[in-house]
Amino acid sequence: MSAQVDFLIVGQGLAGTALSWCLLQRGRSVLVVDRESGNSASRLAAGLVTPATGKRIAKSWRWAELFPAAVAFYRSREAELGDTFFRQRPALRFFIDARECEEYQRRAGGLLHGLVESTTDINPEWFDAPFGGFSMPAAARLDVSCYLNTSRAHFRARGAYRTAEVVPRDVELTTTGVRVSSLSVEARTVIFCRGFDAGTDPWFGSIKFNAAKGEILTVRVPGLTEDRVIHRGIWLAPIGNEVFRVGATYTWEPLDSAPTTEGRAEIESRLRAFLRLPFEVLDHNAAVRPVIDAGFPVLGRHPEHPQLAYFNGLGSKGSLLAPFFADQLASHLCGEGTIDPEVNVLKALCRP
Ligand SMILES: Cc1cc2nc3c(=O)[nH]c(=O)nc-3n(C[C@H](O)[C@H](O)[C@H](O)COP(=O)(O)OP(=O)(O)OC[C@H]3O[C@@H](n4cnc5c(N)ncnc54)[C@H](O)[C@@H]3O)c2cc1C
Structure with missing residues (x-):
């Protein structure tokens, strides 16, 4: 006899986890399945959330809606799971040159008003920041592994999680939904939350990825006790006891999860451009960001x-995007709401 659920969710990264919570909150039955390969983007993500991003110091897309939704979502999960994994803490960004400083001055009083503040709180013994920098008081950081692990344990304890691989071709369409014989499960709907998918998918396989590989180092910096995340082309994020994660690179070929000597050299050189203290590399990892088209979900x-x-398509901002769009999708799947046209899968399927 097959088990029956309302929703089968394939993939327990940031996308599948947020969606599972949103469906469970609506009283639906869910089975989440993940192959636990260990190389997913979510397992490597630093979980950084900032209102100003990119070379042009642009305001993060739909920040005014997405950030409050993320705060409310992660706070609710923390309360339910009895753990702490989402921290709101100012982040610092150092200017690379005078041009970037001018760009900031132009935007600080306009689009970024209220989201950024000039700062002189930069320790010159640790950092070389001749052009100064600014603070982002409304920044936050998700401890992604802690959030995913505690969510997984919660789902598993309720019989709503299994470790398994679901090959899309093995999903059989039925008159009432789908059947996956290998799992002995029938569901009314299956949702693929598989991240970067270089394989073949008979239904959504025509969606074109513009995926980007990213590499990250874990470093020990003796004497550095900075507890804010520092951005300066790359970022330096504290994890405690003088240990930091630093990254990330963007490369488009090959799209695999193998760390490279070039990636390590690039991160080390960019770190030395602003860090005055010596550091020791403890670890080096890589994963592929599931970017689709221009980076919209x-x-x-x-x-x-x-x-x-x-x-899918959470790109390089899964921590910020997942809660808002998981809620939108859950609402749609439960017959309560619609999908914004700009993120609707129909658009991605129609793109040549
Ligand atoms: C180096 C790096 C740094 C990053 N830093 C940040 C950051 O600071 N802030 C931020 O917000 N985002 C960051 N990101 C982006 C973030 O990681 C992604 O936006 C997000 O993780 C995407 O989540 P996802 O669930 O869509 O995909 P994934 O994390 O790839 O999850 C997909 C899941 O599906 C499972 N799966 C796939 N196929 C199958 C199958 N057939 N059967 C069963 N299971 C399957 C996989 O095992 C995986 O667990 C970073 C990414 C990288 C690579």
Whole structure:
């Protein structure tokens, strides 16, 4: 006899986890399945959330909606799980040159008003920041591994989680939904939350990724007790006891999770450009960001097979994007709401 659930969720990264919570909150039955390969983007993500991003110090896309949704979502999960994994803490950004400083001056009183503040609180014994920098008081950081692990334990304790690989081709369409014989499960809807997918998917496989590999170092910096995240082209994020994560690179070929000597050299050289203290490399990892097109999320039901749905494309901002769009997708899947046209999977499926 097959187990019956409302929703089968394939993938327990940031996308699948947030969606599972949103469906459970709506009283639906869920089974989350993950192959636990260890190389997923979410397992490597630093969980950084900032209102100003990129070379042009642009305001993060839909910040005014997305950030409050993320804060409310992670705070609720913390209360439910009895753990702490989301911290709101100012982050610092150092200017690389005078041009970047001018760019900041132009934006600070306009688009970024209220989100950034000039600062002189930069320790010159630790950092070389001749052009100064600014603070982002409304920054935050998600301890992604802690959030995913505690969520997984919660789902598992309720019989809503299994370790398994679900090959999309093995999902059989039925008159009432789908059947996956290898799992002995029938569901009304299956949602693929698989991150970067270089394999073949008979339904959503035509969606084009613009995925980007990222590498990260874990370093020990004796004497450095900075507890804010520092951004200066790359970022330096404290994890305690003088240990920091630093990254990340962006490369597009090959798209695999193998750390490279070039990636390590790039991060080390960019770190030395602003860190005055010597450091020791403790670890080096890589993963692929699931970027689709220009980096917008992609979600919704398949146009011909409504029992199949998709949630992907969280790019380099999964911690910020997942809660808002998981809630939008859950609402849609439960017949309560619609998907924004700009993130609707129909758009990605139609793109040549
Ligand atoms: C180096 C690096 C640094 C980053 N830093 C940040 C950051 O600071 N802040 C931020 O917000 N984002 C960051 N990101 C981006 C973030 O990691 C992604 O946005 C996010 O993790 C994507 O989540 P996802 O659930 O869509 O995909 P994934 O994390 O890839 O999760 C997909 C899951 O599906 C599972 N899966 C796939 N196929 C199958 C199958 N057939 N059967 C069963 N399970 C399957 C996988 O095992 C995996 O667990 C970073 C990414 C990288 C690579």
